[in-house]
Amino acid sequence: MVLDDLRLSYGDTRALDGLSFEVPAGAITALLGPNGAGKTSTVEICEGYRRPDSGSVRVWGLDPQRDGAALRARIGVMLQDGGIYASARPVPMLRHLASFYAEPLDVDDLVARLGLDSVTASYRRMSGGEKQRLALACAVVGRPDLVFLDEPSAGMDPQTRLAAWDLVEQLRRDGVTVVLTTHLMDEAERLADRVVIIDHGRLVATGTPTELTGGSDVLAFCAEPGLALDSLRSLLPPGAGVLEASAGAYRVEGVVGPAVLSAVGDWCSAHDVVPRDMRTGRRSLEDVFLELTGRELRA
Amino acid sequence: MTASTLPGGLAPRPAAAPRGRILHTQTAAEIRMTLRNGEQLLLTLVIPLVLLIGLSKLPESVVSHSPAIDAVAPGILALSVMSTAFTGQAIATGFERRYGVLRLLGSTPLGRSGLLVAKTLGVLAVEAVQVVLVSAVAFTLGWHPQGNPIWALVLLVLGTAAFSAVGLLIAGTLRAEATLAVANAVYLLLLVVGGVVIPADRLPSALQPLVSALPSAALGQGLRDMLLHGQGLPLGAVGVLLVWAVVAGWATARTFRWS
Numbered sequence: 001m002v003l004d005d006l007r008l009s010y011g012d013t014r015a016l017d018g019l020s021f022e023v024p025a026g027a028i029t030a031l032l033g034p035n036g037a038g039k040t041s042t043v044e045i046c047e048g049y050r051r052p053d054s055g056s057v058r059v060w061g062l063d064p065q066r067d068g069a070a071l072r073a074r075i076g077v078m079l080q081d082g083g084i085y086a087s088a089r090p091v092p093m094l095r096h097l098a099s100f101y102a103e104p105l106d107v108d109d110l111v112a113r114l115g116l117d118s119v120t121a122s123y124r125r126m127s128g129g130e131k132q133r134l135a136l137a138c139a140v141v142g143r144p145d146l147v148f149l150d151e152p153s154a155g156m157d158p159q160t161r162l163a164a165w166d167l168v169e170q171l172r173r174d175g176v177t178v179v180l181t182t183h184l185m186d187e188a189e190r191l192a193d194r195v196v197i198i199d200h201g202r203l204v205a206t207g208t209p210t211e212l213t214g215g216s217d218v219l220a221f222c223a224e225p226g227l228a229l230d231s232l233r234s235l236l237p238p239g240a241g242v243l244e245a246s247a248g249a250y251r252v253e254g255v256v257g258p259a260v261l262s263a264v265g266d267w268c269s270a271h272d273v274v275p276r277d278m279r280t281g282r283r284s285l286e287d288v289f290l291e292l293t294g295r296e297l298r299a
Numbered sequence: 300m301t302a303s304t305l306p307g308g309l310a311p312r313p314a315a316a317p318r319g320r321i322l323h324t325q326t327a328a329e330i331r332m333t334l335r336n337g338e339q340l341l342l343t344l345v346i347p348l349v350l351l352i353g354l355s356k357l358p359e360s361v362v363s364h365s366p367a368i369d370a371v372a373p374g375i376l377a378l379s380v381m382s383t384a385f386t387g388q389a390i391a392t393g394f395e396r397r398y399g400v401l402r403l404l405g406s407t408p409l410g411r412s413g414l415l416v417a418k419t420l421g422v423l424a425v426e427a428v429q430v431v432l433v434s435a436v437a438f439t440l441g442w443h444p445q446g447n448p449i450w451a452l453v454l455l456v457l458g459t460a461a462f463s464a465v466g467l468l469i470a471g472t473l474r475a476e477a478t479l480a481v482a483n484a485v486y487l488l489l490l491v492v493g494g495v496v497i498p499a500d501r502l503p504s505a506l507q508p509l510v511s512a513l514p515s516a517a518l519g520q521g522l523r524d525m526l527l528h529g530q531g532l533p534l535g536a537v538g539v540l541l542v543w544a545v546v547a548g549w550a551t552a553r554t555f556r557w558s
Contacts, residue, residue, distance in 0.1 A: 047406050048406075049402065049405065049406065049557070068410065069315075069408070069410060072315070072406060072407060072408050072410055073313050073314055073315035073408045074311075074313040075313075075406065077403060077406045079399045079402060079403055080399075081398060081399040081558075082398060082399055082403075083398065083399035083400055083402055083403025083404075084398065084399075084400065084403070085332070085395070085398070085400055086394065086398060087332065087335075087336070096324065096328060097407060099316060099320065099321070099324045100315065100316055100321050100324070100407050100408045100409055101313070101314065101315060101316055101408065102312075102314035102315060102316050103312040103314060105309070138403065140309060142313065142407070142408075143309070143310070143311055143312040143313055144311060144313050145311040145313050167309075170308075170309055171309050174308045174309040174310040174311075175310055175311060176309060176310075176311055
């Protein structure tokens with residue numbers, strides 16, 4: 001799937017502002033960004049649901065607008081708001097959707113796999129977790145090539161989330177391409193082969209989670225705000241730097257090894273600084289996002 | 300969550316079922332949902348039949364026709380079309396839009412166009428049930444319709460087009476709760492002063508020009524002209540219904556939001 005220079009406005013609001021990226025086949029791609037970044041609009045254009053103001057999308061060479069019928073047979077969609085009749089029960093709803101496809105999954109196997117086999121309530125009376133598992137089942141029942149999951153685990157209980165992740169990982173093992181939107185870092189880190197970070201309708205960064213988080217380590221600690229860092233900088237070995245990311249939260253980035261630890265320790269004792277919550281490790285996607293956009297993902 | 304993998308796996312085998320089977324499944328589901336929903340049944344069958352029986356007992360002095368059933372039955376047929384094509388369809392579609400059902404089905408091989416076809420076929424099928432039941436009850440009450448029944452069916456189909464277009468216009472633009480309120484309020488208003496059951500010429504004269512331009516009066520009066528007075532296809536009514544169908548259909552195509 002190739003997206004090229006997508007632009008889309010709703011009135012005065014620019015939802016997508018020249019967004020381009022590619023989605024590799026047979027892998028899980030996570031679109032990551034805060035609410036309002038343009039993730040859902042992007043997915044809607046790829047599904048043929050929305051027409052961009054300009055730019056193009058090709059899915060296996062198909063134009064979602066012009067070749068909608070051919071595309072619809074090959075995609076599965078999980079919506080945030082379910083998309084299921086309020087009066088529908090899991091098995092009849094899935095059998096109904098399955099009848100639209102020539103070779104659908106076995107509905108009994110699918111409901112058993114997702115723990116919906118004992119659910120006889122109508123959709124409006126199901127628990128939140130049951131609703132989301134049913135929405136996920138609806139997305140895969142037609143044996144699609146490409147599955148779009150919009151915030152699949154938003155509001156899921158932990159058990160449901162693990163079941164959903166498990167199914168998504170099986171999709172990848174079985175050769176299905178998965179595109180999911182999320183603002184949850186752990187979801188992207190756990191599932192994604194490729195992460196596409198979007199903010200203000202633009203591509204901010206893309207790569208594997210390792211590529212995005214790799215390259216440098218971090219040593220973070222908290223202390224009183226406004227410390228003069230020049231003296232610490234002069235102690236650090238080459239390739240490491242320090243900054244005050246937010247008031248009282250300090251980050252040393254670069255090659256964090258024993259030399260850095262000892263430099264920070266010496267500096268603290270010389271300046272009578274007591275560091276709290278000191279941790280070292282690889283940067284998280286959250287760190288990367290904060291660094292690239294200056295914004296908290298959850299904002 | 301009981302098994303760690305799905306027996307047959309999830310390997311892609313994407314292919315749509317034959318178009319005819321898809322449309323058949325969805326149409327059958329639309330009909331089932333209407334006929335199994337208590338509120339929809341009240342609207343589509345109970346109210347028209349109760350009114351048919353109740354109004355047929357009115358004295359000649361009120362209906363100014365004897366037997367009363369001859370004057371009442373055509374209006375009840377018009378009311379049946381209005382309840383299914385307009386009120387019932389608007390409310391169901393409004394909530395399906397709110398819950399994302401339209402959006403989800405539109406992304407399956409059914410597609411948006413298939414969904415519209417299935418909804419239309421579903422409305423026509425429910426109307427066929429209504430026409431059969433209303434006519435059967437009317438015949439037992441001594442109904443003797445005049446005119447050509449084929450032309451009456453043509454007008455019923457035109458009425459369906461006009462009312463569906465207006466119903467979908469509301470369902471595709473307003474919030475689901477607002478659609479529910481508006482569809483019910485308009486139904487009641489048209490039932491009383493829309494010229495459906497009570498002829499427009501029996502309403503206050505100030506209202507008459509306005510009411511005659513409504514699809515409810517066109518359908519109700521058109522059916523009375525044919526089935527009560529034995530006239531041919533009333534071209535005035537055909538014109539009014541066509542204008543409503545085309546104008547509301549055009550507006551719906553431009554404004555309908557699928558989610």
